[in-house]
Amino acid sequence: MPLAPAEQLECYSRMLRIRKFEEAIIAHNPVGHLSIGQEGAIVGACMALRDDDYVTGTHRSHGHPIGKGADLLPLMAEIFGKRTGICKGLGGSMHLTDTSKGLICESAIVGGGFPLATGAGLSIQVRKTDQVSLCFFGDGAANEGTFHESLNMAAVWKLPVIYFCENNGYAVTTSVEKSHGQPDIAKRADGYGMPGVIVDGQDVEAVHKVTQEAVDRARAGGGPTLIEAKTYRFDEHSNRLAIPIKYREDEEVAHWRGTRDPIALYRAVLLAHHPVSAIEEIEAAVTKLAEEAVQFAKDSPEPDMQDLIDSMYSNPIHFPADAGIA
Amino acid sequence: MRNATEKLSYLQAIVQAQREEMRRDDSVILMGEDIAVYGAQSLFDEFDESRLRNCPLSELGFTGVGIGAALTGLRPVVDLTIASFLYLASDQIINQAAKLRFMTGGQLKVPIVVRCSTYYNNRTAAQHADRPYSLLMNTPGLKIVAPATASDAKGLLKAAIRDDDPVIVFEDITLWGKKEEVPCDEDYLVPIGKADVKRPGSDVTIVAFAGTVPPALAAAEALSKDGINAEVVDLRTIVPMDKETILRSVAKTGRLVIVDNSHRVGSVASEVAAIVSEEGFDSLRKPIQRLTAPAVHVPYNARLEKQLFPGKDAIVAAVQRIM
Numbered sequence: 001m002p003l004a005p006a007e008q009l010e011c012y013s014r015m016l017r018i019r020k021f022e023e024a025i026i027a028h029n030p031v032g033h034l035s036i037g038q039e040g041a042i043v044g045a046c047m048a049l050r051d052d053d054y055v056t057g058t059h060r061s062h063g064h065p066i067g068k069g070a071d072l073l074p075l076m077a078e079i080f081g082k083r084t085g086i087c088k089g090l091g092g093s094m095h096l097t098d099t100s101k102g103l104i105c106e107s108a109i110v111g112g113g114f115p116l117a118t119g120a121g122l123s124i125q126v127r128k129t130d131q132v133s134l135c136f137f138g139d140g141a142a143n144e145g146t147f148h149e150s151l152n153m154a155a156v157w158k159l160p161v162i163y164f165c166e167n168n169g170y171a172v173t174t175s176v177e178k179s180h181g182q183p184d185i186a187k188r189a190d191g192y193g194m195p196g197v198i199v200d201g202q203d204v205e206a207v208h209k210v211t212q213e214a215v216d217r218a219r220a221g222g223g224p225t226l227i228e229a230k231t232y233r234f235d236e237h238s239n240r241l242a243i244p245i246k247y248r249e250d251e252e253v254a255h256w257r258g259t260r261d262p263i264a265l266y267r268a269v270l271l272a273h274h275p276v277s278a279i280e281e282i283e284a285a286v287t288k289l290a291e292e293a294v295q296f297a298k299d300s301p302e303p304d305m306q307d308l309i310d311s312m313y314s315n316p317i318h319f320p321a322d323a324g325i326a
Numbered sequence: 327m328r329n330a331t332e333k334l335s336y337l338q339a340i341v342q343a344q345r346e347e348m349r350r351d352d353s354v355i356l357m358g359e360d361i362a363v364y365g366a367q368s369l370f371d372e373f374d375e376s377r378l379r380n381c382p383l384s385e386l387g388f389t390g391v392g393i394g395a396a397l398t399g400l401r402p403v404v405d406l407t408i409a410s411f412l413y414l415a416s417d418q419i420i421n422q423a424a425k426l427r428f429m430t431g432g433q434l435k436v437p438i439v440v441r442c443s444t445y446y447n448n449r450t451a452a453q454h455a456d457r458p459y460s461l462l463m464n465t466p467g468l469k470i471v472a473p474a475t476a477s478d479a480k481g482l483l484k485a486a487i488r489d490d491d492p493v494i495v496f497e498d499i500t501l502w503g504k505k506e507e508v509p510c511d512e513d514y515l516v517p518i519g520k521a522d523v524k525r526p527g528s529d530v531t532i533v534a535f536a537g538t539v540p541p542a543l544a545a546a547e548a549l550s551k552d553g554i555n556a557e558v559v560d561l562r563t564i565v566p567m568d569k570e571t572i573l574r575s576v577a578k579t580g581r582l583v584i585v586d587n588s589h590r591v592g593s594v595a596s597e598v599a600a601i602v603s604e605e606g607f608d609s610l611r612k613p614i615q616r617l618t619a620p621a622v623h624v625p626y627n628a629r630l631e632k633q634l635f636p637g638k639d640a641i642v643a644a645v646q647r648i649m
Contacts, residue, residue, distance in 0.1 A: 054398060088431030099433040104397045109421045115387050116422060119394020119402075126355055126376050127399055149387025156382065311428045312467060314435050314490035 003047065003205060005273060011047050011204055012270055013282045015039040015263050018063045020290040021072055025062075025093075028294050029080055030239045032093030035063035037234035040262025041166050042067040044207025044229070045134060048215045054102045054120040054133040056113035059094040060166075061106035064136055070098040076293035082300035089303040090311060110171075111144025113137060114163070118150040121159030121224070132160040132218040134211075140171025142185045151226065155192045160218035162211065163226045166201065168233040173247035186228035194224045201231030202262040205269070232256040331507035336473075339480040339508050340441075340497065341368065344403060346512045347487045348373055351401060354487055357381055357392050358405030358441075365405060389415035389440065393423045393492075396438040401487055409442040409496060410456045423492040424467030435490045439483070443497040444536065446587065446624060447631060455624035455631075457536075457587045459564055459594050462494055469518055470564040472496040474539035477508045478562055481516030489518060496564075498537040521568035523575065527557030530581040530645050533572060533598050535561035538585040538636065545641035554649060564594055572598060573606045580611035583644045587635050590618040612648035617641060 003011060018039045025032060035042060038060075046067035049055070057064035065075060065086070075096050078085030085091075086098050094108040104120060107113045117135030124131045141147060142165060154161045165185050169176055176183045189196025195217075199210045207229055214225035234257055236243055270279055334342060344366065348354045356366050357379040370378055381388040385406060392402035406412055412419070419440060426434045446455040462468055469491055473479040479497065486493035524539060525546050534542035539560050546556035559575050561567065576582050582602055586595035595616040602614060617636035625631055 056394075086431070087429060087433070090431050091429040095429050097430045097433065099430065104394065104434065105422065105426060107422070109417060112390075112417070112422055115390020115418055116394035116397065118387070119391035119396070120398040121394075122379070122391055123395040123398040123400045126395070127353075133394075133398075146387060146390065149382075149384035150391070152382060153384060153387055153391060157379075307431075308428075311432045313469075314427070 003208060007047065008270060009274065009278060009282060011043055011208070012266055012279065013286060014043045014046070014067055014069065015204065015266065016283060016286045017072060017289070018042065018066045019263055020286050021066060021076065021293070022062060024076070024290040024294050025079055026239070031079065032062070032240070033060040033238045034235045035060055037256060037261070038166050038168055038201065038231045039063060040204040040266065041201035041207055041229035041231045042136070044204040045136070045164050045211045047208050048211035049102070049132070049134060052102060053131050054104050054117065055136065056104055056117040056120070057106040057136045058113065058138055058141065059106070059108040059110070060138065061094055061096045064106065065096050065098040065101055065103055068098070068101040068103065070101045072289055072293040073296045074098070077297040077300045080297040080300070081302070082297055083303040083307065084296070084300040088307055088311065090307065111137070111141040111146040114141070114144070114146040114150035118154050118159060118161055121154060121161035122157065124160050125157065130219045132162060132215050134162040134164055136164050136166060138171065139165060139167040139169065139176050139180070139185060140174070142188070143179060151192045151194065151224070154224040155194045158221065158223035161224040162214045162218060163224065164211065165226070165228040166231055167228050168231050170233065170237070170248065172237045173243060173245060175247070184228065186226050189226035194226055196226045196228070198228045198230065201229030202260045202265055204262055204266050232260060330510040332510050333505050334476050334508040335503050335505045336476045336479050336497070336501045337503070339476040340483055341365065342508070343480045343483040343487070345369055345372070347484055348377065350512065353399060354401045354403065355379065355395070356403050356405065357388055359383060359407060361405055385411050385414035386418055390418035390422060392438050393418055393436060396436050397426065397434055401437045403439045403441060403487060406440055406442040408445045408454055409458055410445070410454050412442050412458060415440070419462070419468070419492070419494070420465050424465050427491070428467060436492045437490045438492045439486045439495060440492070441495045441497060443499050444587070445499050447500055447635065449626060449628050449631065451626040452623035457496070459496060460588050460592050460597070463565055463594065463597065467492070468565060469493045470496070471518060471562060472498070472536040472564055473562060474498070474501060474534070474536050474560050476504065476506045478516050478522070480508055481514050482518065482562065485515040485518050488515070493518065496536060500537040516562065519563050519566045519568055521571040522560045522562055523557060523571065524560045525556070525558040527555040527579065529555045529579055530583060530649070531557050531559060531572070531575040531579045532583045532585060532641065532645070533559045533561060534585040535564065535594065537587055541636065541638045542585050542641055544638040545645065548638065548642050549645055554645060556645060561594070567597065567601070569601050569605065572602065576602055576606045577609045580609055581648050582610065583615040583617065583641060583648070585617045585636050585641055587619055589621050590616065591621055593618050615644040615648060617644055
């Protein structure tokens with residue numbers, strides 16, 4: 001089913017929330033791995049999910065909770081390492097895991113999310129609910145062993161899992177062409193006995209459509225799907241990592257930024273269906289929200305040592321670490 | 327029935343613990359390679375197969391699948407079979423299971439049990455025979471148990487399944503066939519984090535766990551003929567370690583021998599020795615004695631393999647050195 005008018009505006013708002021959230025990070029606390037350029041893939045996938053569907057993500061974690069509709073304030077406080085952060089300041093930029101929106105892991109171990117998303121699918125099947133589990137991963141992660149082990153298990157057991165590749169073309173500086181024997185990652189699906197779909201990740205509604213089909217199939221007991229969204233990372237791998245070589249041409253980056261920006265592309269689509277005022281209203285609101293989030297984060301307190309101890313185990317025990325904290 | 331017991335082997339007690347917990351709680355599932363044939367075959371007659379997962383050969387994958395299921399409402403028991411295979415699964419255990427609660431600021435809990443057997447003294451050579459307790463001891467966020475008797479195996483496994491944190495259960499192949507009277511009570515739990523004085527004594531403390539408990543008890547028996555009254559403390563849980571029971575015993579005896587089938591460097595014995603050195607030094611009348619496997623790999627040759635692990639005679643000799 002295509003997006004209804006109100007859903008289209010929500011879709012635009014979420015893409016813009018990712019963009020403005022990260023622009024605020026660049027301006028105020030430049031840490032982390034940015035999703036700018038990849039918003040269409042992320043939000044298109046998330047718009048096909050319910051609040052109670054599970055999501056696992058990656059070190060490039062900011063977009064996933066925002067795409068799933070999470071509140072920006074605790075996310076920004078987490079970026080600043082504050083106690084009011086979604087993870088009490090203990091997880092940080094690579095781990096914006098908001099469990100209230102179904103996120104169960106943002107793994108900075110590349111490929112770490114495959115088994116966890118698959119396990120959520122197993123749990124859904126055992127508990128006999130109609131939830132689904134969606135696993136965001138990058139092109140680099142497709143070369144980890146967990147990809148193979150997890151997709152095979154999901155196919156064997158017909159688990160309700162959508163493996164969603166944000167193929168942004170590069171694992172840090174190594175291109176897909178130089179690291180994948182088969183550069184179309186979705187074509188691997190056939191080897192596992194599941195459907196594989198390639199989609200333009202800069203076209204949010206196209207992403208939504210293929211994800212919705214995979215979600216519907218999973219809810220109906222039809223098993224897993226592998227989706228590959230071809231997208232592009234506008235910024236460098238991480239704000240904090242110096243890249244001493246030129247691994248992609250300036251023209252390539254300029255081409256994507258100039259003509260393949262998912263937000264600009266979708267804005268043009270929306271103008272055909274919505275008054276410009278409706279769009280500008282969203283833009284003003286999201287800009288204000290990002291500023292509020294930064295202020296909230298700046299004003300928030302730091303976590304303390306007791307927070308570390310309290311977060312270790314479910315029941316307070318005299319575990320050996322107690323002697324090590326001065 | 328409350329006080330009834332039944333004669334069970336260590337392995338039978340483990341199966342019984344799983345059966346009871348699966349009956350008690352629908353969220354308990356079992357996963358592992360060939361579990362339909364080895365270990366859980368009798369459970370297939372009773373439970374829905376969706377709760378009994380014969381897994382493909384994907385130790386890292388299915389351990390992580392268990393963790394993902396634990397994050398989303400189940401209480402999986404993952405049987406890794408042989409502890410040497412734990413290395414394959416270690417990334418998901420260490421980087422995910424042990425850390426997700428912490429890294430999400432307590433939003434998540436990870437109620438998973440990972441079972442594995444230390445498969446030594448069985449002529450399987452170095453890639454099947456490791457006892458990697460201390461490898462995981464250095465990972466905060468895990469609980470680690472290593473029962474030495476059938477009753478403890480049952481009670482600790484049941485406690486582990488009901489626990490909201492990840493628990494690693496090391497089961498000792500040298501104990502599999504050992505039978506004893508095991509409580510039938512379906513709520514029989516052995517608390518995680520509590521050591522057990524298996525034999526009271528006053529002259530020397532012998533700390534042992536898992537497969538070193540029987541030789542420690544045999545040594546204590548032999549020593550009693552020489553008038554030496556040894557106390558045997560079975561750790562049962564390695565993390566969190568029950569240092570109070572160890573320190574109380576050493577305060578009484580003033581002498582400590584630790585018996586551990588790990589390799590010597592950075593072993594469980596090393597940790598016990600460090601705790602007593604820091605917190606019980608004033609009680610010690612003689613230097614602490616560590617009896618461990620040396621830093622060589624387990625050979626295929628059976629005669630040499632047997633010599634690697636501290637037995638009764640070595641324990642008796644260590645005690646006599648410090649009397």
